[in-house]
Amino acid sequence: MRWVLKDEYDVVVVGAGPAGSMASYYASKNGAKTLLVEKSQEIGEPVRCAEAVPKLEEFNIPPSEEFVRSYIKGGYLIAPNGRRIEVRGGKTEGYVVERKIFDKYLAIRSARAGTKIAVKSRVVDLYPYEDGFKVKIIHLGEEYTVKTKIVIAADGMESSVAEMAGLKCKKNPMEVCSCAEYEMTGVKLLDKHMMEFYFGDLSPKGYAWIFPKGDTANVGLGVIDKKKKAIDYLNEFLEHPILEGRLKDATPVEFKCGGVPVGGPIEKTVDDNIMVVGDAAGQVSPLTGGGIYLAMSCGSIAGEVAGKAVKKGDYSKETLMEYERRWKERFYNTLMTELKYKNILQKLSEKELNIIAEVIDGKLEEVDVKKIMFKVIKKAPSLLKYFKDVIG
Amino acid sequence: MRINYERCGYCGACVGVCKSMAIELIENRVVIYEERCKRCKACIIVCPLKALEE
Ligand SMILES: Cc1cc2nc3c(=O)[nH]c(=O)nc-3n(C[C@H](O)[C@H](O)[C@H](O)COP(=O)(O)OP(=O)(O)OC[C@H]3O[C@@H](n4cnc5c(N)ncnc54)[C@H](O)[C@@H]3O)c2cc1C
Ligand code: SF4
Ligand code: SF4
Numbered sequence: 085m086r087w088v089l090k091d092e093y094d095v096v097v098v099g100a101g102p103a104g105s106m107a108s109y110y111a112s113k114n115g116a117k118t119l120l121v122e123k124s125q126e127i128g129e130p131v132r133c134a135e136a137v138p139k140l141e142e143f144n145i146p147p148s149e150e151f152v153r154s155y156i157k158g159g160y161l162i163a164p165n166g167r168r169i170e171v172r173g174g175k176t177e178g179y180v181v182e183r184k185i186f187d188k189y190l191a192i193r194s195a196r197a198g199t200k201i202a203v204k205s206r207v208v209d210l211y212p213y214e215d216g217f218k219v220k221i222i223h224l225g226e227e228y229t230v231k232t233k234i235v236i237a238a239d240g241m242e243s244s245v246a247e248m249a250g251l252k253c254k255k256n257p258m259e260v261c262s263c264a265e266y267e268m269t270g271v272k273l274l275d276k277h278m279m280e281f282y283f284g285d286l287s288p289k290g291y292a293w294i295f296p297k298g299d300t301a302n303v304g305l306g307v308i309d310k311k312k313k314a315i316d317y318l319n320e321f322l323e324h325p326i327l328e329g330r331l332k333d334a335t336p337v338e339f340k341c342g343g344v345p346v347g348g349p350i351e352k353t354v355d356d357n358i359m360v361v362g363d364a365a366g367q368v369s370p371l372t373g374g375g376i377y378l379a380m381s382c383g384s385i386a387g388e389v390a391g392k393a394v395k396k397g398d399y400s401k402e403t404l405m406e407y408e409r410r411w412k413e414r415f416y417n418t419l420m421t422e423l424k425y426k427n428i429l430q431k432l433s434e435k436e437l438n439i440i441a442e443v444i445d446g447k448l449e450e451v452d453v454k455k456i457m458f459k460v461i462k463k464a465p466s467l468l469k470y471f472k473d474v475i476g
Numbered sequence: 477m478r479i480n481y482e483r484c485g486y487c488g489a490c491v492g493v494c495k496s497m498a499i500e501l502i503e504n505r506v507v508i509y510e511e512r513c514k515r516c517k518a519c520i521i522v523c524p525l526k527a528l529e530e
Contacts (some may be wrong), residue, residue, distance in 0.1 A: 132487050206502065242491040242501060257518040264485075264524045314524035341524040343489025363492075442491060470486045 088200045089097050089228040093119045094394040095233040096219050097199075097387075098207045098245045100127045103362025104238030105190035106143070106383035107390070110444035111236070112198035114391020117231065120191065120199050121221060128187035132241070132342030134295050134302045135266060136279060137186075137376045138178040143384070145193075151186040153298035158279040163441035164284030164434040166326055171448045173371045176279075180297045190380075197446060198308050210248040214356050215399060217249070233399045234390050237360045238383060241343050246360040251352055253364050259347025261290045261373055264314040265304025266322070267338040272330035273301060289430045290373070293320050300474055302339060306344060306373055308430075313343065322453075344373040348423045349416070354408045356401045359386045365394060367415070371422040371429070380412045386434045421474075425453050439464045477508045477519065483527035490519035490528060 097108040100122035106118040124130075136156065136355045140147060156179060158172030195201055202223065209220040214234040223229075241260075243253040273296050274280055280294040289327075292305035293297035305321055307314050308325060322331050349366040361367065362379035369378065389407040393399050432440070443463045444456060477498075486504040498512035499519060507526075520528045 129487060130504070189513040204503075238487070240492075242488040244491060244500075247497060255493050257521040260489060260493060260522045262489060262522050278500065310521055313526045315526070339485065340487075341485040341489075342487040343492055343494065343522050343524070390528045 085204060086120065086223070087230075088202050088309040089205065089223055089230060091200075093117050094232065095234045095236060095390045096120070096121060096154065096217075097236040097238055098128070098219075098228060098276040099238035099240055099362070099364075100191045100203075100242050101187060101238060101362060101377035102190060102199065103240075103364075103367075103383035105187065105194045105237070106380045107236045107238055107361055107387035108199040109190070109194035109197050110384050110387025111390045112194060114395070115392045116234075116394040118199045119232070120189065120194060120201045120207050121207055121219075122191075122201065122335045124205050125204040125368055125407060126184075127191045127201075127203060128184035131183045131338070131340050132263075132341065133183050133376070134293055134304055135180050135183050135186075135297060135471050136295050136374065137181055138175060139266075140179075143380060148178055148189070151181045151189055151301075153182055154180040154181060154296040154371060155277055155392055156279055156296070159279035159281055160274055161441070162280060162282045162326065163438050164286075164326075165438045165441070166437065167441040169444050169448055170278075180295050180302070182297075199260060207239075207245055208360075210245070212249075212357075230321075232292060232435050233357065234393060234404070235358045236386050236390060237358065238362050238379075240363040241345060241448075243345075246358060247354065249358050251350075251355055251358065251360060253350045253360055255343075255345045255366070256347055258308060259345065261308055261344040262314045263290075263304060263306040263341045263342050263344060263373075264318040265302055266318070266336040267297065267302050267340065268331065268336050268470075269300045270334040270335075270383035271301040271303065283429075284434045286321055286324055286326070287317055288426050293316075299333075303331065303334070304340070305441070317329040344368060345376065346370045346373055346426065352406045353354050353411070354401055357399045357404075359390070359404055361386045367411070367419075368417065369422055370426040378415060392427065399468050428474065431470060436464075436467060477514055477515075478529045479508060480527045480529070481504050481505075485525050485527070487524065489522045489524065489526045493518040493522050494516070
């Protein structure tokens, strides 16, 4: 494998998660000589995810049995008093996948398009060099320097690579959801095609989840809390009365943990010769913490733009800005609106959450937050104080 | 910053909030470069497993 690290490239993508594999796929497809660098010895490992993804058709990726574990038709949003709101269809439909296999599948797909991949290879520094970067990589304790025109930083939550080039992408700790999760077998699900979301004090400023996953289920939660740790909340959740003993006979087969950046996108995702994608760029839904779809979409755009830039022989910030313009056009407003909703949700007390669940009463065709808010305010005017900023 | 390797789940959340670039995750081993650490405690806050202590 060493020869891969002794070559020069048009594009070096750092991190073989969904963002990096999609970015490198499109860079290769558009003719750029591309290297994908992953520090783990196995792509997809360790998993830091609840593994729910929306439909993948727009990416031309068939939902293969190889990685799909459950088909999801929707979810139950569960208030602290146990009242359930059912949401089906639209954006809530999708799959729970085996990320280890899914991530590797995406990397293989990229390799088939021409991408070279280096595993167990860690990027430790970037140096500006002529019109590009020298990328310092450590592989099996040896140092390699790889020259490239463009770097795509897709290093996930860690967000170090773009910092090496002077971009700001480290996150504020109060805007990171701290998560712990057991994948368990023997879970009694409410419905094997429905995700379960639990809100309230059992998971402050976040939520707890149970996602069906074939023979298992991902049981986890994310919190923002200075005092108590996610793992402690999780252990309490496993025995929580709201579950009515549905985990009594369940036993774990895997433990996962991680941080989700829920503070919205970073300010600058582009500079001369570099683009930032995925978690590193804060491209994550602040409301749900879902980042796979955004990582794949924004990664695709970055790869395409890199390919075009290489054809043009122009890797300047101005040229690469096409990436920022395009991802913002598609997602920026939604992300900022979700950020506002998240801030409201985080302020609601258990009592207020119960009131909202009561007002919605049962089923929701689609999560249209505005509609829900008007309904809620009509029945419980005291909640107006939270919503006025968003409605105005 | 002290790290309890028996507790750490090598998730990299601490790395992502360290603005001083004082933490690195080398596969499943967290390394803290004390000389860069500004004692801001951001890493302690986000760690889901209480693997970090002052
Ligand atoms: C507990 C938890 C549950 C979640 N659940 C969901 C969910 O159900 N649905 C959903 O859509 N999202 C979920 N997310 C978020 C989702 O996991 C991320 O948004 C998604 O993985 C981001 O993809 P990415 O490609 O940007 O980064 P990642 O998937 O994190 O990939 C980054 C890669 O870069 C590598 N890397 C890092 N630094 C270097 C370096 N210096 N050199 C080389 N390689 C490097 C890493 O090893 C890693 O493989 C969850 C997150 C957590 C923590
Ligand atoms: S205390 Fe602050 S500076 Fe020190 S390692 Fe933790 S996050 Fe980094
Ligand atoms: S946040 Fe905690 S569990 Fe995760 S890598 Fe850092 S020390 Fe380990």
